[in-house]
Every structure is written in C-alpha cells, then in structure tokens.
Amino acid sequence: MNAIAQHAPPPPADTTLHSGALEIRGLSKAYRIEGQPxxxxxxxNLKVRPGEFIGIVGASGCGKSSLLRLIVGLEAExxxxxxxxxKPVVGTSLERGIVFQDHRLFPWxxxxxxxxxxxxxxxxxxxxxxxxxxxxxxxxxLEGFENAYPHQLSGGMAxxxxxxxxxxxxxxxxxxxxxxGALDALTRVRLQHELQRxxxxxxxxxxxxxxxxxxxxxxxxxxIVMDARPGRIKHEIKVDLAHPRERTSSLLQGYKEQLLDxxxxx
Amino acid sequence: xxxxxxxxxxxxxxxxxxxxxxxLSRQDAAGAYAFVPLSSIGAALLELLGNGELLVNxxxxxxxxxxxxxxxxxxxxxLGVWMALSPLxxxxxxxxxxxxxxxxxxxxxxxxxxxxGNGEFSKxxxxxxxxxxxxxxxxxxxxxxxxxRYREVAQVLVLSRPQQFVHVLLxxxxxxxxxxxxxxxxxxxxxxxxxxxxxxxxxxLGNLMMNAEAGSRMEVIxxxxxxxxxxxxxxxxxxxxxxxHLLRWRATR
Numbered sequence: 001m002n003a004i005a006q007h008a009p010p011p012p013a014d015t016t017l018h019s020g021a022l023e024i025r026g027l028s029k030a031y032r033i034e035g036q037p038x039x040x041x042x043x044x045n046l047k048v049r050p051g052e053f054i055g056i057v058g059a060s061g062c063g064k065s066s067l068l069r070l071i072v073g074l075e076a077e078x079x080x081x082x083x084x085x086x087k088p089v090v091g092t093s094l095e096r097g098i099v100f101q102d103h104r105l106f107p108w109x110x111x112x113x114x115x116x117x118x119x120x121x122x123x124x125x126x127x128x129x130x131x132x133x134x135x136x137x138x139x140x141x142l143e144g145f146e147n148a149y150p151h152q153l154s155g156g157m158a159x160x161x162x163x164x165x166x167x168x169x170x171x172x173x174x175x176x177x178x179x180x181g182a183l184d185a186l187t188r189v190r191l192q193h194e195l196q197r198x199x200x201x202x203x204x205x206x207x208x209x210x211x212x213x214x215x216x217x218x219x220x221x222x223x224i225v226m227d228a229r230p231g232r233i234k235h236e237i238k239v240d241l242a243h244p245r246e247r248t249s250s251l252l253q254g255y256k257e258q259l260l261d262x263x264x265x266x
Numbered sequence: 267x268x269x270x271x272x273x274x275x276x277x278x279x280x281x282x283x284x285x286x287x288x289x290l291s292r293q294d295a296a297g298a299y300a301f302v303p304l305s306s307i308g309a310a311l312l313e314l315l316g317n318g319e320l321l322v323n324x325x326x327x328x329x330x331x332x333x334x335x336x337x338x339x340x341x342x343x344x345l346g347v348w349m350a351l352s353p354l355x356x357x358x359x360x361x362x363x364x365x366x367x368x369x370x371x372x373x374x375x376x377x378x379x380x381x382x383g384n385g386e387f388s389k390x391x392x393x394x395x396x397x398x399x400x401x402x403x404x405x406x407x408x409x410x411x412x413x414x415r416y417r418e419v420a421q422v423l424v425l426s427r428p429q430q431f432v433h434v435l436l437x438x439x440x441x442x443x444x445x446x447x448x449x450x451x452x453x454x455x456x457x458x459x460x461x462x463x464x465x466x467x468x469x470x471l472g473n474l475m476m477n478a479e480a481g482s483r484m485e486v487i488x489x490x491x492x493x494x495x496x497x498x499x500x501x502x503x504x505x506x507x508x509x510x511h512l513l514r515w516r517a518t519r
Binding site for chain 1: 416423516
C-alpha cells in the first residue's frame with residue numbers, strides 16, 4: 001500500500017503559501033531541580049529553511065525533546081530567541097504542530113473526532129471541516145476507521161491518526177518527537193515511507209527528533225547531531241539526495257558510517 | 267439448558283436463602299415469629315397493594331431518594347469542579363469541607379430536624395448531603411488528575427478554556443465521577459430510610475416499617491426490606507448501564 005510514494009510525481013511545492021522559516025539564536029534552557037539549575041540546552045543556533053526536513057539525533061538526555069517543546073511553545077522560560085518567519089514564538093499556535101511519541105489521541109473520542117478537534121477554532125463551515133477531516137484520514141490511509149476509538153487501533157494506526165491531527169491545520173512547522181519510536185521495526189519502516197510521501201506532498205518545515213540514525217538520514221535534508229549534558233549541537237550533516245529516496249542508497253550508507261563514528265567514536 | 271442456568275446463576279443464592287428462610291419459619295412458634303412464612307409476606311403484599319399503602323410509601327421513598335440523588339450529584343459535581351479549577355476556592359472551601367464530611371450523616375439528623383423541622387425538606391436535604399460528599403471528592407480527584415499529556419494536547423490545539431473543559435477535562439474526569447455516582451447510590455437508600463426512621467412524619471418505607479414494628483407485623487417489615495433491596499438493585503443496574511454507555515470508549519479489561 002506504500003507503492004504510491006515511489007510513483008507519485010512530486011506536486012509543485014507551494015512555498016509561497018507555506019513560509020515556515022525557523023531561526024533559533026543562542027537558545028539556552030535550564031530546569032530547576034531542588035533549587036539547583038540543571039542546564040538542558042546550551043547556546044543552540046539553528047536556521048531552518050521553509051520546507052526543509054531536519055532530523056535531530058543524539059544520546060538520551062541531550063535535550064532534543066526539550067528543544068521541540070520550546071519551539072511548539074509548551075515551555076515558557078528560556079534564554080535566546082526562537083523566530084518563525086522573523087517573529088518570536090509566543091505560547092502555542094496552530095502554525096506549529098507536534099506529534100508526540102505516545103500518540104496522545106483522546107481515548108474518549110473517535111479517530112474522526114480527534115482529528116476534527118484540531119479544527120475547532122477555524123472559521124470554516126462544518127461541511128468544509130468534514131471534508132478536510134476525510135481528506136486527512138485518506139492521507140494517512142485510515143479510511144474506514146473514522147468511528148473507531150483509539151484503543152481499538154494498533155500503535156501504528158494511532159500514530160497515523162496523530163499525524164493527521166497535527167497536519168490538518170496546515171502548520172508552517174511540524175515537530176515530530178520520536179513519533180515512530182514506540183513502534184515495531186516493520187511498522188516503523190512503513191511509516192517512514194508514509195512520512196516521506198506526505199512530506200513530499202505538503203512540504204511544510206519538519207523537525208524530527210529520533211533515536212534512529214537511518215531514519216534521520218532517510219528522511220532528513222540535514223541531520224543535526226546533539227551532545228548531552230548540557231544539550232548542544234555538535235555536528236551537522238547535509239544529506240544531498242533528492243526525495244523520495246531509496247533506503248538502500250550507497251550515499252546514505254556512507255553518511256550512516258560517518259554519523260556512527262560521530263556518535264560512538266572518540 | 268446449561269446456558270439458561272448460566273443466565274440465571276445470580277438467582278441461585280437468593281432462592282437458596284428463601285428456601286432456608288421458609289424452612290426455619292416452619293420449625294416452631296418462635297421460628298415462625300422471627301422468620302415469617304413466605305405465605306404471610308405474600309398475603310401482606312396483596313393487602314398493602316390492595317389498600318394502596320405500599321405504592322404510596324414506595325413512591326414517597328423513591329421520590330425522596332431520586333431527588334436527593336439528583337441534587338447531590340448536581341451540586342457535588344459543581345462544587346468538585348469549582349474546587350479543582352480554582353485554587354482559591356479549594357483553599358477557602360477545602361478545610362471546611364473535609365472537616366464537615368467527617369461527621370457521620372446520621373449525626374446531622376438532630377441538627378437538621380431542629381433547624382428545618384421533620385418535613386420533606388429536611389429528609390431530601392439529608393439525602394442530598396449524603397450524596398454530595400462522594401460526588402465532590404470523586405469529581406475533584408477526576409479533574410485534578412487529568413493527565414498532563416492530554417492537557418498539553420489541548421494547549422497545542424489552542425483550545426479555549428470552555429473548549430478544554432468540554433472536550434478534555436470533563437471526559438477525562440468522567441470515570442471518576444461515575445464511580446462517585448455509584449458510591450452515592452448506596453448511601454442514598456441508607457440515608458433515605460434512616461431519615462424516615464428518625465423524622466417520622468409523612469409517607470415512606472421507613473415509616474411503614476416503624477408502624478409495622480409498633481403493630482408487631484413482622485411480614486410488613488420484611489416486605490419493606492425486600493422493596494428497598496429491589497429498588498436499590500434496579501437503580502444500581504440503571505446507573506451501571508448508563509455509565510457503561512458513557513464510558514464505552516474505555517478499553518475493556
């Protein structure tokens with residue numbers, strides 16, 4: 001069912017409508033644990049072009065999830081600047097969507113209602129909303145499961161629904177916090193494929209945090225390697241390969257060895 | 267045939283009890299007094315149905331229990347929500363609430379009787395108060411313990427406060443509220459009959475029992491007890507069905 005990704009010609013990227021240039025300048029964040037400051041991020045500088053796919057890898061505790069929480073607006077106190085299209089981000093906004101590792105669908109709502117809830121504050125008519133929901137359910141291949149409750153779905157299906165919920169607002173920036181981390185290997189590969197297909201179609205800016213180096217290389221235009229305690233950017237690899245990609249590409253293999261060296265070596 | 271047995275398995279123990287009861291009632295005169303024969307309970311049923319006494323008293327108790335429950339649940343949920351959502355309300359009301367609820371319900375009856383007399387208002391008030399406590403506690407717990415990860419999703423989707431309440435907080439707290447309502451149900455009949463026994467005016471199954479005791483009519487007391495048991499069982503069944511429907515989104519364990 002994933003054959004579409006290879007055959008569909010990439011539609012013209014709608015970059016004028018979808019800005020989404022993200023700039024992070026001198027970003028530092030510390031939590032207070034029993035009165036002691038515990039630095040989690042230190043002097044992060046990152047520029048993301050509109051429509052770029054960034055993969056972030058690094059050991060656990062390197063603050064990659066904290067970085068996403070800061071960008072999406074769930075954490076308030078930090079030093080430095082986070083700018084979206086030149087404007088500082090304040091709180092949460094429908095311009096910035098996120099998919100968490102646990103799908104976080106509301107268990108008391110059907111899949112369709114969960115996705116529709118994201119449109120609650122859009123000035124669209126009910127018919128237009130229904131249409132958008134149906135479109136996004138189709139986008140993530142969940143037709144027929146509109147009325148299912150989350151507990152009736154497999155992990156992969158639930159995560160697809162969560163991706164649809166994050167995409168339906170057409171966010172300028174989509175943040176993915178290890179969205180495939182809890183899935184089995186086969187489902188993960190399948191969903192990586194789907195993510196690539198969806199992204200090629202929508203071309204929003206994506207920042208994906210992952211443990212999986214192959215995943216980051218397969219999907220990312222750039223892969224950022226982070227170091228832990230405190231979290232900081234250590235290295236960056238530009239993956240010069242057009243989308244959609246072949247998983248077996250020798251270029252990706254080369255990058256993988258380079259990255260492994262980076263992470264495990266020294 | 268085994269399937270039929272399975273369906274009515276719940277009736278087995280009650281039937282055994284009834285059989286044992288009937289056996290004991292036939293032993294001697296003392297046994298016949300303590301364990302009235304089923305036939306006289308049946309006769310009492312026909313008699314009280316005939317002169318309307320049973321229905322009048324049953325209706326009075328049922329109305330009292332239901333209105334007390336409804337008011338208790340309504341105010342209990344409202345108060346619980348208020349305490350959960352407003353730290354100020356919690357700090358103001360919390361200590362008072364937690365000390366008052368230590369006083370057993372029946373301990374309030376003399377005070378309420380002095381203040382409001384022994385009429386209908388006092389009785390419904392007692393049932394309402396009894397229902398209020400578990401409802402406040404469970405509603406409060408339900409709202410306070412809504413998982414942070416769900417609150418964050420509400421934040422990410424930029425839901426307004428009322429939208430968060432309707433779509434996230436209330437449904438998340440509903441299992442706790444429903445279990446509060448089930449607890450409340452058990453207290454409601456206890457306090458209804460208790461209030462009728464203490465404030466002996468007007469109609470009610472409690473009053474029927476008091477009068478039967480005065481007239482040494484054991485079979486009428488038994489009949490009242492059976493009525494209360496049956497009503498409680500049916501209301502419990504109704505509540506369980508309703509909450510199962512409302513919480514159908516939960517994975518069955």
